[in-house]
Amino acid sequence: MFDTMTITKAGGALCGALLIFLLGKWGAETLYHMGGGHGEDHASGYVIQVDDGADAEPEEEEVVDVATILAEGDAGSGERVFNKCRACHKLEDGANATGPHLFGVVNREIGAVDGFGYSGALSEQGADAWTPETLYAFLENPRGWAPGTSMSFAGLNKPEDKADLIAYLATIGN
Numbered sequence: 207m208f209d210t211m212t213i214t215k216a217g218g219a220l221c222g223a224l225l226i227f228l229l230g231k232w233g234a235e236t237l238y239h240m241g242g243g244h245g246e247d248h249a250s251g252y253v254i255q256v257d258d259g260a261d262a263e264p265e266e267e268e269v270v271d272v273a274t275i276l277a278e279g280d281a282g283s284g285e286r287v288f289n290k291c292r293a294c295h296k297l298e299d300g301a302n303a304t305g306p307h308l309f310g311v312v313n314r315e316i317g318a319v320d321g322f323g324y325s326g327a328l329s330e331q332g333a334d335a336w337t338p339e340t341l342y343a344f345l346e347n348p349r350g351w352a353p354g355t356s357m358s359f360a361g362l363n364k365p366e367d368k369a370d371l372i373a374y375l376a377t378i379g380n
Contacts, residue, residue: 275369276338284374287367294359297378305357310379311336312372327354338372345371 288297294304301307306319314336317324331352333340344351345368347361362368 272339272342275365276342276372278366279369279371279373281370281373281377283366284370284372287362287371288374290362291359291371294357299379308375308378312341312376312380313337316340325354325356327352327356330354338376341372341375342368 291305291308295306295308296303297308299307299309300321301309302319302322306322306324316331316333316336317328336344345362348355348357348359350361362371
């Protein structure tokens, strides 16, 4: 099977690898040791300056003039934005899908579509109708505006997209 020479070579290779491992560990500890033991003060190799923000003044939230943005809404562009809604909402009167139909949604009473089972989160918001301002706030962050809503859409980030979509929806059934 194995002759003594093969066994000797394997043993020598194992001892050599162990020696390199131990010397390498000792060499690394010697080179990179910072001094001091446990419980003693340690010198920092370098210090990273971090701004804790204590002196900084709080940033003011950007005030959005919703009325101005809504006045600039473009229904043609809103039709393209509606493609993000098309998977769950239909525009035909009475044609509910995953979400309620959006026929005549602008200024319609909230939760008023017959035959659609709402989650109940919308009725807790205190708003009575889907005014352009209410729609704007809802489209910005549906789950933030109506916590507990079953609508899984994350919202529209761009104010222009929200205004365009609302302008488009205003042309459907109103």
